[in-house]
Amino acid sequence: MVAAVNLISKKWHPVIIQALLRDGPLRFSELKNRLDISAKVLTDSLDDLVENDLIDRIEVSESPRRVEYNLTRHGRDMQSVIDALADWGEQHLGEDTRPVVLVVDNDPRLVTMHASWLEEEYQIERAYDGEEALRKLTDEIDVVLLDRRMPGLSGEEVLDRIRDLRLSSQVIMLSAVEPDFDILQMGFDAYIVKPGTKEELKEVIADVLARTAYDTEVQEYLALSAKRAVLRAEKTDETLKRDDRYQRLETRLKELESRVDADDEESTARDVQALLNRT
Incomplete structure (x- = not known):
């Protein structure tokens, strides 16, 4: 012994x-x-x-x-x-109560880099392809940092499986792919264009974790607002106006915004606005 x-x-x-x-x-x-x-x-x-x-x-x-x-x-x-x-x-x-972040990328160097940025504040799990990511997914994973394009099972397919399984994990898509209107059909909570920075990554993770304190409509509003911010950073105003998908996004956001504003809890509206200001 x-x-x-x-x-x-x-x-x-x-x-x-x-x-x-x-x-x-x-x-x-x-x-x-x-x-x-x-x-x-x-x-x-x-x-x-x-x-x-x-x-x-x-x-x-x-x-x-x-x-x-x-x-x-x-x-x-x-x-x-x-x-x-x-x-x-x-x-x-005592049990480690820090949130758990699953870092998924087929490039081991990026997994190591992102893990080193986050390991002081979060428990880190690592996966090097989509199949390994699915094996490690449980309800204990709070945030999935997911590479969009991977050989084999892609990040988009992993994202679909996460939503099909109805896991509560917040998903941040991390990709060098320039975001287009197709992201409006994807169920992620935030999108970071590679390479990103340590400060950006930590801020976005903190934001998506903060969203879990709110009901599903507020979470949807914040997720759609994040998509709108990504598209506004990549597209011209004229291009946005011409796209029906983007116009449907704006309509849905207005519907949700009116419900958030009508919330009896004034503090909720203030908190949501604070999160939006960081988007």
Whole structure:
């Protein structure tokens, strides 16, 4: 037991074991990208785990050389130790109540960058394609930062699945694609044109989280207002006036605005206006 505790007391050892329990076997590069860890630290940790018969290093092919890592029987048995320590930590150290942000992008560099911007204020989950994002989606995810264009299952398809599943997650679409009128048919809550900035991203996440305090009509009003702001930044006034889809957007916003203004709670209207001013 002492030897087991000594092993998992090292920062990355239990994280690597958990990754292999969930998704193993994995190649070195897959572990490095998933865990956002330096090559040296990962190499040292894997060597230590192999030496202690918790992980197998498996040579899949010689040319090109390909190696995968998977748990041994002893490694799988470590799950009970890790779970026991996690339960103890939740009981005695308190549960992390920070909102959970799922960062989804097929570019590992962008996942790492966005995660580093947010990790002080939020719990971070990472996904590197649409399929992995769907596997990680639960009601515990508060915000999904979603790349619009990914190979395989695209961000737009992931967004549709989120709405079909009626999950409460707020979705921020992050894309280098210049927004067009087609965004009016998409169910996101906010849209950021890449590359974006740390300040912009943190502000938008704070805004969409604040919306959850309001009823569905107020949330719809704020989401549609965000789409209007995006299109106004990209299109000329003349182009907007000529497009029927945009005119329907304006009509719906006026309907919702009249209902928000008629709300008995004056503070709600003030709060909504404050959020709009930041859009």
